[in-house]
Amino acid sequence: MTIHDITTSRRAFLAGTGLVIGVAIAPKFLSAARTGVPAGGAGDLKPMNAFVKIGTDDTVTVLSKHIEFGQGPFTGLATLVAEELDADWSQMRAVHSPTDNKIYANLAFGLQGTGGSSSIANAYEQMRKAGATARAMLVAAAAEEWKVPAAEITVEKGRMKHAGSGKESGFGAFADMASRQTPPADPKLKDPKDFVLIGTDLPKLDTREKTNGAAIFTLDIMPDGLLTAVVAHPKHFGAVVKSFDDTDARKVMGVVDIRQIPQGIAVYGENTFAALKGRDELRIDWDLSKAETRSSAELAAEYIRHFDKPGLEATNTGDVAQAFQQPGLQTVEAQIVFPFLAHAPMEPLDAVFIKAADGSVDIYNGAQFPGFDQQVAAKILSLDETKVRVNTQLAGGSFGRKAQFGSPYMQEAASVYAAIGGDRPLKHMWTREDDIQGGFYRPMYAHKMRGAVDAKGRITAWEQIIVGQSIMAKADLDSTSVEGASNLPYRIPNLKVTSHNVTLPIPPLWWRSVGHTHTGFAVETFVDELLTRVGRDPVEGRLALLDAASRHAGVLRKAAEMADWGVTLPEGRARGVAVVESFGSFVAQVADVSVGADGAPRVHKVWCAVDCGVAVNPNIIKAQMEGGIGYGLGAVLFDAVTLDKGGRIMQSNFHDYRSIRINEMPDVSVEIIKSTEKPTGVGEPGVPPIGPAVANAWRKLTDAPVRQLPIVSIMSS
Amino acid sequence: MKITLLFSGIAVNCLVVGVGIMLAPASKAQNAGSLRPVESFQSISDKRARSVALFEEAGKVIQHPRCVNCHPATERPLQGMSMRPHQPPVFRGDAGMGLVGMQCNTCHSEQNTPVVGQADTLKSIPGNPAWHLAPIEMAWEGKTLGQICEQLKDQKRNGEKTMAEMVEHMAHDELVGWGWQPGDGREPVPGTQEEFGKLIQAWADTGAACPSP
Amino acid sequence: MVTFTLNGKTRTFDGDPETPLLWVIRDFEKLTGTKYGCGVAQCGACTVHLDGMPRRSCITPIAMIDGSDVITIEGIAGKEAEAVQTAWAGLDVPQCGYCQSGQIMSAVALLQMVPKPTDDEIDGAMTGNLCRCATYHRIRAAIHNAANAMEG
Known part of the structure; x- marks a missing residue:
């Protein structure tokens, strides 16, 4: 997910709706339905503002405008509030906020949304202000009751005290009174040197429920009378139903009904198994006339033909053509082909619809743009948007899959609900096969790289051509296709980066770290190849191309130091390094690799240095680096969605679309660079460096550069 | 398929993604369904040659992926007609029943179990009351039929079976018999267990001669 | 009619005998800690204890478990379960959390059989449990911590 092109000025939103005070918060959750946990505080909760509620039981509930699917916004946003509220961590709770594109807008996007590793970055000041506002309102209420000057009241660990009178209280006793105070216009925020919670490893708020089975995800919502529906989808992109026979189904x-919808054939069951079994019994004739019928190999061949055509210019500095003409150069060329990748979050896409007595509808799902879901569902259900409430739930991962403009998933789910009508609640779910074969992949890309190194070992010219689908559906240059290449961090006097947009019926989507998934790999393997071609050390050679004071250089030096780079390695081991900036965060990784018993890369250890500005919760940052390394490593080693001759999707589940497993997970050490820069994201930036770091080690081990991903085919693994 | 060509080092193992997931290699697909009856070998007058021919016919079963997949040469069973390593990764463990916490019966049952409403390429989970890997000394993976033949006669490598016990095992063992009833979505080994048992009996009766290694 | 015990209570089921135990637990018994992730025994999110052993409930037809004893994440108890859940919280293992019921069921079963597992034994027992957030590094550490705490 990325913030590219997603509307409007950050300034306008900070001025307009950056902190909404006194907005009535009335999320109308149906009492019959189960909603996400962890729940907020018990009892009567008083809103201090749109983001903070205080319970009479002293609990402080933070309404998270960002969805929690593992990257830690519940804990992170609550930390920011608690810091300025001077709350005790034990009294903090977090829930998802209601859906509102204005009040709960991502300040980087201008509408409610989670993505682009932006949760902490965009909410850093906003949530602190929300906490400071609530604190001021509580103190004002206590001052009024105790008849003492507000300035004399101190707050520490959730206790308000007035030394002179000896009065003391928790927040709960003043929650009601405080909610009626006039909020301060511009609450004062702490000097970072006075932080007591920010920068510490506070335990995550959602861990307990995630270790005892109590955490509720969309799939777990089980209202009485629930119908469950699955949809039969085509095995070719762009195919539509010609005819179908549902006699056996x-x-x-337990099969209740079967209906055709634009996306396929929906089967409704009294329970999940009935729907699945019914779907298996459908006989469908698909119309392939508009479908993609080329194989992945044919697509790759076509991509490569674009290399010789003029492309869209992303960067052109110096004179690349002339630079390659100079005498005494060594030139290196490479073509790298990247496959389609499915996100494969553990919880496949799903949504639950429950109709209220007044005809309005509650939707329970876990999506990154709930406002889009609301708009799309309202249209399909022929309801006013105010009659559709999207209740965000914990989601079992996403990695970008649940962030979609126009909400194509919700279009399907709402169509399934609309097609059957009636008053029964409905759950629509995708199976793993629907997920792997459902498109919205990290697109396939082909890169052509050409580099020149002069007699003194300096890289004098670099040309890169990138061919693939435009994630943003652009006709002109799509920055998500070239990010990380067009802004190459290395000082190379002659640099040219161009791209070609390819149009296919296979829907593309951002995949954890977006363009950096391929540009990071291409750039960092190619620079490594150029440097080693002229006998330069990969770390020293990179540092020579970077400003010594740059954050790139900072994380690179740190990772090298952690790994004791240059140490003599045991026979059969090699190390590779890579450094990539994405979403404003800088990450360098060193991977220690050998050839495994099965002939595939065995990654033993990864050292990772990250600079993400102020570290709000170091433990969560480390967890995101570990997870990003595992996610990225699994993809470069094993993953591809491929189309067979004729265009049929070949993979369908985890047996042929492999995921990294515990026995393949390296040991990981993470260090965070101390920084006073504004915090930037960590959900994605751990991913890009691991692929090239492993590939660079692999080239040393095998003398063969990696030109095709994944490195290991499913057939050999 | 060129798109999935990999690094040169292990290219031999990993030329393609997908081809072979469902399809049997052409050589296996031919005559996959039947075994020649023992009587049809009577025309071979040389007893030793007849014995070898009988074993070669039985070899259609023995070297079928259904059988070899659970006679691996490593710690890991194989899967499918392409004989790829088992996913999820499982390992031999005590008595070929898997490692602690990830034993065969974590997923496999006493009978083949249909998988309903999921992957087209996974129609059932195979199962049998005796489901386990053959011991490492009985590994067949990567061996010629001649080598397997010698191994079957070697009591150190056949579970200390006499020839009579070996014939009985091949003709009547329930787990061996699974090969003919491997469950939905899986190609059975050729013929019937009865026909196979007769071939092995006839091979034993003709001196249990082995093809050249 | 199939009769079995679920977390110590006797239950019966008289629907489609092919229904996998996973969907009986979730749709009929409304215990939602046990998750669907693949339906083909590849991911382990549906792991339960069947007669004391870890078992993938998604490929276990209900007819197969007549007379058996089923324990889900909601019903695990004992020193191994306590040690594992405490260790998981201590390291904040979960990210999205969706796979973690299955991870914990596998980890508890391992510790019941091997109180002090090595790294290799942990990998061996846990390879069937996918985590797309790749929390593996912490899962391994948490199992060691749980083993140490039990010894403790």
Whole structure:
């Protein structure tokens, strides 16, 4: 997910709706339905503002405008509030906020949304202000009750005290009174040197429920009378139903109904298994006339033909053509082909619809743009948007999959709900096969790289051509195709980066770290190849191309130091390094690799240095680096969605779309660079460096550069 | 398929993604369904040659992926007609029943179990009351039929079976018999267990001669 | 009619005998800690204890478990379960959390059989449990911590 092109000025939103005070918060959750946990505080909760509620039981509930699917916004946003509120961590709770594109806008996007590793970055001041406002209102209430000057009241660990009178209280006793105070216009924020919670490893708020089975995800919402529906989808992108026979499907025990919708054939069951079994019994004739029928190999061949055509210019400094003409150069060329990648979050896409007595509808799901879901569902259900409430739930991962403009998933789910009508609640779910074969992949890309090194070992010219689908559906240059290449961090006097947009019926989408998933790999393997071609050390050679004071250089030096770079390695081991900036965060990784018993890369250890500005919760940052390394490593080693001759999708589940497993996970050490820069994201930036770091080590081990991903085919693994 | 060509080092193992997931290699697909009856070998007058021919016919079963997959040469069973390593990764463990916490019966049952409403390429989970890996000394993976033949006669490598016990095992063992009833979505080994048992009996009766290694 | 015990209570089921135990637990018994992730025994999110052993409930037809004893994440108890859940919280293992019921069921079963597992034994027992957030590094550490705490 990325913030590219997603509207409007940050300034306008900070001025307009950056902190909404006194907005009535009335999320109308149906009492019959189960909503996400962890729940907020018990009892009567008084809103201090749009983001903070205080319970009479002293709990402080933070309404998270960002969805929690593992990257830690519940804990992070609550930390920011608690810091300025001077709350005790034990009294903090977090829940998802209601859906509102204005009040709960991502300040980087201008509408409610989670993505682009932006949660902490955009909410850093906003949540602190929300906490400081609530604190001021509580103190004002206590001052009024105790008849003492507000300035004499101190707050520490959730206790308000007035030394002179000896009065003391928790927040709960003043929650009601405080909610009626006039909020301060411009609450004073702490000097960072006075932080007591920010920068510490506070335990995560959602861990307990995630270790005892109590955490509720969308799939776990089980209202009485629930119908469950699955949809039969085509095996070719762009295929549509020509005709179908549901005679046998309707005979399956528990199948309630079968309806055609634009996306396929929906099967409704009294329970999940009935729907699945019914779907298996459908006979569908698909119309392939508009479908993609080329194989992945044919697509790759076509991509490569674009290399010779003029492309969209992303960067052109110096004179690349002339630079390659100079005498005494060594030139290196490479073509790298990247496959389609599925995100494969553990919880496939799903949504629950419950109709209220007044005809309005509650939707429970875990999506990154709930406002889009609301708009799309309202349209399909023929309801006013105010009659559709999107209740964000914990989601079992996403990695970008649940962030979609126009909400194509919700279009399907709402169509399934609309097609059957009636008053029964409905759950629509995708199976793993729907997920792996459902498109919205990290697109396939082909890169052509050409580099020149002069007699003194300096890289004098670099040309890079990138061919692939435009994630943003652009006709002109799509920055998500070239990010990380067009802004190459290395000082190279002659640099040219161009791209070609390819149009396919296979829907593309951002995948954890977006363009950096391929540009990071291409750039960092190619620079490594150029440097080693002229006998330069990969770390020293990179540092020579970077400003010594740059954050790139900072993380690179740190990772090298952690790994004791240059140390003599045991026979059969090699190390590779890579450094990539993405979403404003800088990450360098060193991977220690050998050839495994099965002939595939075995990654033993990864050292990772990250600079993400102020570290709000170092433990969560480390966890995101570990997870990003595992996610990225699994993809470069094993993953590809491929189309067979004729265009049929070949993979369908985890047996042929492999995920990294515990026995393949390296040991990981993470260090965070101390910084006073504004915090930047960590959900994605751990991903890009691991692929090239491993590939660079692999080139040393095998003398063969990696030109095709994944490194290991499913057939050999 | 060129798109999935990999690094040169292990290219031999990993030329393609997908081809072979469902399809049997052409050589296996031919005559996959039947075994020649023992009587049809009577025309071979040389007893030793007849014995070898009988074993070669039985070899259609023995070297079928259904059988070899659970006679691996490593710690890991194989899967499918392409004989790729088992996913999820499982390992031999005590008595070939898997490692602690990830034993065969974490997923496999006493019978083949249909998988409903999921992957087209996974129609059932195979199962049998005796589901386990053959001991490492009985590994067949990567061996010629001649080598396997010698191994079957070697009591150190056949579970200390006499020839009579070996014939009985091949003809009647329930787990061996699974090969003919491997569950939905899986190609059975050729013929019937009865026909196979007769071939092995006839091979034993003709001196249990082995093809050249 | 299939009769079994679920977390110590006797339950019966008279629907489609092919229904996997996973969907009986979730849709009929409304215990939602046990998750669907793949439906083909590849991911381990549906792991339960069947007669004391870890078992993938998604490929276990209900007819197969007549007379058996089923324990889900909601019903685990004992020193191994306590040690594992405490260790998980201590390291903040979960990220999205969706796979963690299955991870914990596998980890508890391992410790019941091997109180002090090595790294290799942990990998061996846990390879069937996918985590797309890749919390593996902490899972391994948490199992060691749990083993140490039990010894403790």
